[in-house]
Amino acid sequence: MNVSGQDISQTLEFRSTTAIVRLLPTGLLLIFLGLLIYALVDLDREPWTIVGIVLCWVLGAGLVAVTLWRRSNPGKPLFTLSPAGIHYRIPFVKEVLIPWREIQAIGTIDVEATYWSFFQFGNVATRNLMILRDVTVVLLSKSFYDQRIFVDSPILRGPGWSANFIPKGSQVQMALHHELVSVEPKALREAVEARWLAFRDTPAAGPARTSVPSVVSSVVSSVTASPGTPSVAKAIMAPTAPKPDVVAMGENPRAISRWDTVKITALLIGIAVVLTNLTGLWQMPGQAQERQARAEKSAKAREQQKYWAETIKRQKEESKKLEAEARERQERFEQDMRRTFGR
Template sequence: MNVIVEDIDRTLEYRSDAVMVRLLPSGLLLIFLGLLIHVLSYPAPIGTMIAVALCTAFGICLVSLALWRRIHHGRPLFRLSPDGIDYRIPWLKALHIPWSEIRGIDTIDVEARYWSFWDFRYGFQIIPDRKVVNYPNVTVVLVSKQFYDRRIGVSPLLLPGPGWRANFIPKDGLVQVALHHDLVSVEPRPFREAVEARWMAFRDRPGNTSVPAVAVGQGNAAAASRPAVRRAAPGTAAVAMGANPKAMSRWQVVASSVLLIGIAILLANIAGLWDLPGQNEVREARTKAQTEQKVWADSIKRNREESRRLEAEQKELRRQLDEDMRRMFAR
């Protein structure tokens, strides 16, 4: 959903609900793969069955999380109001950046590096590999190092990792605060325009301590030459990604539908409603083997019970014999 940039008095909230809902196809894919492995490998060794169970359970967790987030919406990650930007770092802190503290706005490509023990080509690796992830066209607002240290920075004991460095990037004595549009499922250009229009309108509002603006990139010059923006009624609000976002693309909807059909077909196979070529013979052999195993187990159980019964009878006979011998010698 692209909110009209000119309504700058509106408070815009950008949420991650749509990103969470997009986990639905991934969860369905894991469930489908788990059931498919079960059908193709049945009867399977215990190790394969454990892998199938883990794959299916993880898929069910993802589907449950996606559906839960679709109904119960989370708090916004970014909030643009006439007072500034409210920036929430999940599980860590929430901060407020007044428009007057912003020195400039730019669009950059953010690069994050992290260590990983997993590679999709080779699987688990004993020696970790340094990965590089690129995030293109990310809107950043520049704040002073003093403001960053006073309002944003965290204690070294919290050990900010690569995720922190992908959101707060030092540059020439300033700090670039990244507003990742991918996290809130909006296009980069309208997102930057929404931020930039409010900065241009509210950075010199009465009551704010104005700071020198730093021209970064060509976007600021273009924004300065724009005509006066249309002002909405004060106090109105809009949710950029809110209660009913268009979370999934058409391709994802089609993929989810196909996976649901595939899961239903596999469940019907597991229930015995249809069989793969030769699968019926395998099932019959499996059933026969289980029946024979049960008969053998019952036979062993009966033999053990009979053996215990005979042993008890022999013990009782020996006791009676001993008792008769004592009576005879007592006479």
Template sequence: MSEPSADVSATVEYTMDKWRMDRVPWAMWACVAGLAIGLHAESRGQNGAVLATIYLALLGLAFAGYALTALIGRSGLPLLLELLIGVLVLIVVSALIGGISLIVGGSGGGSSYVGAMRSLYWSHLVNPSVNVFGWMLLYLGLGWIAFSSYRHFYADRAVVSMSAAGIRFHRPWLKGLFIPWQEVRGVGHLEVPGISGVPFVSPYAAAVTVGQNFYEQHIAPKRSFFSPPGAEAMFQPKGEMMQVVLSSADMAVKAEDFLGPAEARWKAFRDRAGPPSQPGGTIVYGRWSITGSAWQAVQFLAPLVGIAVVMLYR
């Protein structure tokens, strides 16, 4: 823990910036692979760039249907109603995919030149050439680079923030969750029941403990229907209390960097309410920065060299 975070007058924020930027080199390698395939693989006369866009749209629709079906499966609805809704989602998604395919490829009927060309394009959509997948890799890589760079320079809201007033969570599926320090009963590593009955203390997860009544009245109602799979792991019972996990895999922040600031503010403000804002500034964890290390340089320069080689020998 850095020394400034011990100042309880400061607000501490935890972001996903480093997690996103650490994956930019992998996205760059996806661009290298996409360029190599798109420029050198057989195209069979197809417009790989256009077909790749259509394929990504179709895959996005299919994934949306799968995600919605998974959410319905965790909703606790009666089995018959769940089945009916699932069938409806399948019909709608299939109709959308079929509609896009027909718009792009045509019905294949008719003897006109336009009809024949549409039928040929439809066959391309069913049996694409290899270079189409290269363009898909290129689009996905560039998309991740653009999104991560935008969020790095124009930061979104912190996932977790701690102030003198308490802890705030800013997740899309957990909006408006606030835990005052007066409601916190303990700060420490996450404890889960062990097989032998002895609790297992996770060294990688930081959590605060709150009373069961506070959880049922102020936290449980805020848990959204759209919470992703595994979101229930954020809340773990501990006797007659509930643990709320602060750390997560989408924030490249050590558990100790949560525990130090949380414990300092809890001890300072658990017996008295702190003001909602403090003049002590803001400390950010999980922010990516240029370290100047050789490994970081290699991570970003090696894909650029790969792109230059691919373009040189096209």
């Protein structure tokens, strides 16, 4: 949906649901890779590969579960644009309202972000640099950032904090990542900038008004004084509040593109093919002999382990028996010595 054509009085909600749902092929790919490695690798010869296999299965199944759940449960917005300001949510930590008057400028920058990849190019963990292009940022004062946004705990801040809050001298740039909410970067900036220009001069809201205007009070008094008109009095004293105009932005998370459909279908077929191979419904040339040799090797290893376990058990029993005999001989010797010298 194009946000640039929206009425600035509307409240726009931006969720990361679509970006999460689009990770379904990634989860299926991890499951497929785990099954493929399990089918091809000899675990007796390379037992350390079981770590990568289990990681692929666990991460893939978890990712598939999250994406399917998110399709029907969109969750809370990541950030919201309204006449009051930007309602920004830091997941699992806090939610902050940033009034438009606190924003000093709007800009577009390229953001450097780092991420970790595991078991790549022979390394257990590799740190990589990623450039996020055309990211909309709002410029805040350092004092407002420290008082309202900053989180003391590095664990709660998480590894992505530096990609969302970028220092700039005495100011801080807060990034609104368009890729996370599945909108075009230009449209997002136009929506933010239009509301900032319209509402940045809005003064801070004062204390709530508690007094009732005299005209309304007199009308309510006259109505309540007349018998048989309680419903009219209730209607005047409790008017219905107007429903806010809220628009959910971004692509529909339930819509699947043709390319995603092709990827999901291909991966499901691949998973089914590998599973049928593991169950023995079909085998590649030479795979039957290899599996037979692997089974014989495993059986021989189990027999050897059983032999050594029985040998160790027998040696322990013999050792206990020898110790018992030695103690018995020692006791008889001590008794003979006491009888001999006791005379």
